[in-house]
Amino acid sequence: MSDPGVRARVAGLLEQLHDDTTAFFTRLDRGGTFREDRWDRPGGGGGVARVLTGGTTFEKAGINRSAVSGRLPPGAAQRLGARVAADDETTFYATGVSLVVHPRSPMVPTVHLNVRYFDLTDAAGRRVDVWLGGGTDLTPTYPFPDDARHFHRALKSICDRHHPGFYPRFKSWCDHYFVNTHRGDERRGIGGVFFDNLRDGESGLGLDRLVGFVLDIGGALPAAYEPIVERRRELPYSERERRLQLTRRGRYVEFNLVHDRGTTFGLQTSARIESVLMSLPPLAAWEYAPVYEPGSFEAELMAMLEPRDWVGETG
Amino acid sequence: MSDPGVRARVAGLLEQLHDDTTAFFTRLDRGGTFREDRWDRPGGGGGVARVLTGGTTFEKAGINRSAVSGRLPPGAAQRLGARVAADDETTFYATGVSLVVHPRSPMVPTVHLNVRYFDLTDAAGRRVDVWLGGGTDLTPTYPFPDDARHFHRALKSICDRHHPGFYPRFKSWCDHYFVNTHRGDERRGIGGVFFDNLRDGESGLGLDRLVGFVLDIGGALPAAYEPIVERRRELPYSERERRLQLTRRGRYVEFNLVHDRGTTFGLQTSARIESVLMSLPPLAAWEYAPVYEPGSFEAELMAMLEPRDWVGETG
Numbered sequence: 056m057s058d059p060g061v062r063a064r065v066a067g068l069l070e071q072l073h074d075d076t077t078a079f080f081t082r083l084d085r086g087g088t089f090r091e092d093r094w095d096r097p098g099g100g101g102g103v104a105r106v107l108t109g110g111t112t113f114e115k116a117g118i119n120r121s122a123v124s125g126r127l128p129p130g131a132a133q134r135l136g137a138r139v140a141a142d143d144e145t146t147f148y149a150t151g152v153s154l155v156v157h158p159r160s161p162m163v164p165t166v167h168l169n170v171r172y173f174d175l176t177d178a179a180g181r182r183v184d185v186w187l188g189g190g191t192d193l194t195p196t197y198p199f200p201d202d203a204r205h206f207h208r209a210l211k212s213i214c215d216r217h218h219p220g221f222y223p224r225f226k227s228w229c230d231h232y233f234v235n236t237h238r239g240d241e242r243r244g245i246g247g248v249f250f251d252n253l254r255d256g257e258s259g260l261g262l263d264r265l266v267g268f269v270l271d272i273g274g275a276l277p278a279a280y281e282p283i284v285e286r287r288r289e290l291p292y293s294e295r296e297r298r299l300q301l302t303r304r305g306r307y308v309e310f311n312l313v314h315d316r317g318t319t320f321g322l323q324t325s326a327r328i329e330s331v332l333m334s335l336p337p338l339a340a341w342e343y344a345p346v347y348e349p350g351s352f353e354a355e356l357m358a359m360l361e362p363r364d365w366v367g368e369t370g
Numbered sequence: 371m372s373d374p375g376v377r378a379r380v381a382g383l384l385e386q387l388h389d390d391t392t393a394f395f396t397r398l399d400r401g402g403t404f405r406e407d408r409w410d411r412p413g414g415g416g417g418v419a420r421v422l423t424g425g426t427t428f429e430k431a432g433i434n435r436s437a438v439s440g441r442l443p444p445g446a447a448q449r450l451g452a453r454v455a456a457d458d459e460t461t462f463y464a465t466g467v468s469l470v471v472h473p474r475s476p477m478v479p480t481v482h483l484n485v486r487y488f489d490l491t492d493a494a495g496r497r498v499d500v501w502l503g504g505g506t507d508l509t510p511t512y513p514f515p516d517d518a519r520h521f522h523r524a525l526k527s528i529c530d531r532h533h534p535g536f537y538p539r540f541k542s543w544c545d546h547y548f549v550n551t552h553r554g555d556e557r558r559g560i561g562g563v564f565f566d567n568l569r570d571g572e573s574g575l576g577l578d579r580l581v582g583f584v585l586d587i588g589g590a591l592p593a594a595y596e597p598i599v600e601r602r603r604e605l606p607y608s609e610r611e612r613r614l615q616l617t618r619r620g621r622y623v624e625f626n627l628v629h630d631r632g633t634t635f636g637l638q639t640s641a642r643i644e645s646v647l648m649s650l651p652p653l654a655a656w657e658y659a660p661v662y663e664p665g666s667f668e669a670e671l672m673a674m675l676e677p678r679d680w681v682g683e684t685g
Contacts, residue, residue, distance in 0.1 A: 106658045237637045237643055237646075301653070308627070308654075312624060312628050313627050313628075322552045322628070332656065335656040336656060339623075339656075340652060340653050341647065341650040341652060342652070343421045343644060344421075
């Protein structure tokens with residue numbers, strides 16, 4: 056690794072992103088404020104959790120920053136995609152910002168975003184692997200194809216500034232990641248972008264350029280999400296839309312607890328549990344075997360969850 | 371195995387238990403009725419799901435019976451506790467009844483019960499292992515120590531009819547099973563009994579005697595649970611008790627999706643997903659980092675979740 060200072064530089068950039076993102080969602084909420092909890096991890100490191108509950112726009116919003124380090128059990132580095140032998144004893148360092156916001160109104164979609172940096176050090180203290188990951192995805196309740204198009208176009212525009220291959224590849228990665236495989240491959244939302252294990256030299260880009268890309272994704276929501284909130288926040292809705300929202304949130308819980316790698320990693324590394332599970336919705340429902348009439352907004356929403364080329368469509 | 375007919379006999383007894391239990395909860399609800407869905411599993415077998423939603427007493431009640439069979443992937447039999455070599459190719463047959471009922475009132479505790487039969491057949495068609503399992507546990511929101519004592523005493527009385535060692539051993543097994551290890555070993559409720567891998571000869575009892583014990587546990591709720599419902603159903607409560615109920619249901623979801631072996635087995639064996647996840651509550655909440663005042667009913671409930679000798683206490 057040619058640049059031993061990248062870890063500290065990324066950590067500083069993520070601290071700034073955490074502050075900027077908190078300010079952004081405070082403004083977007085129009086009334087609520089975030090409480091902050093700083094926590095230490097027994098094994099090393101810690102984090103800063105910021106949570107807004109009972110806001111004007113957001114029923115719950117959580118924005119977490121963490122920087123943790125420690126020993127990895129044998130095999131764990133490989134499961135994370137590391138380029139080290141299975142029996143190498145390694146020390147990991149991971150830092151990231153992650154957020155999930157659950158709007159009150161079912162007309163406003165839920166959004167998730169995460170960016171992260173990971174490095175591994177061998178027993179001799181040499182940095183043996185460094186990579187970046189991240190992504191953002193949108194989970195609507197009410198089927199507005201315009202919102203899906205807007206979200207994907209904004210992400211494509213950011214990706215295209217860095218590499219023409221990034222958007223198609225990371226859009227597809229996202230479609231294959233946020234999947235409730237136990238529900239017949241039902242997607243939790245309409246996707247976005249997702250990527251992991253981006254290393255120095257990826258697609259011809261050096262680590263500094265990749266850091267720039269990841270930070271751009273980290274700052275995507277003012278362009279990708281704010282316009283959607285603004286055009287949907289005043290729309291009226293009924294108990295029926297609210298019911299679908301709570302049921303979709305139940306699926307969100309299923310994905311996060313059964314499949315999500317970030318959650319699993321958090322549960323395994325003894326991070327602060329309230330921060331790891333901050334992404335869970337304030338309220339969620341499980342309706343038994345719901346049936347949606349053809350042509351209903353519920354059926355349209357379910358159809359929208361099928362992966363689709365959102366930027367290529369006219370509209 | 372000396373008794374090849376045990377599988378069919380247990381299956382018949384469980385069918386009767388399913389019907390009796392459905393009738394029991396229909397009566398206990400005082401107004402609601404169960405809908406029934408029969409389902410087939412592509413790999414073999416199927417089940418009968420019965421669900422009551424929006425009842426008078428129960429917000430949701432699910433009683434499922436299933437009988438499924440198929441090939442087990444290598445290692446899967448060992449993880450279930452089977453006495454076969456890891457590379458043996460085995461066919462499993464599993465049948466059971468399981469139920470979870472979520473009362474409307476937070477003054478009435480949630481109850482879960484499951485009884486199951488499992489056998490394995492080798493490539494030559496020989497039955498190579500047979501065992502029984504089961505259990506029942508109570509999850510209160512409002513801290514009534516009398517209810518915990520009643521529930522445990524009723525279970526001890528049933529266990530003692532079969533073997534004096536069963537209650538202490540299976541009570542402790544239960545305390546160690548329904549644990550959210552990711553939440554500092556917080557228990558999901560006040561326990562009950564839990565047991566698995568009971569084979570012919572267990573504690574000196576033959577398979578027929580063990581079947582009798584397991585069916586007695588299957589029929590425990592009229593004695594162990596009904597009196598609790600009757601003395602708590604009319605109690606008044608406020609939004610504060612309801613809020614704790616929804617938060618405790620969130621913990622229930624966490625346990626079932628992250629830790630429960632029955633759920634994991636269901637997700638892996640392609641059983642009907644709506645039946646596997648029928649146990650999830652109709653509505654659940656995740657409150658961020660709640661703090662309960664010393665002496666509050668919330669704090670008392672949390673203290674009650676610590677494993678305790680409920681039958682030895684006076685009161």
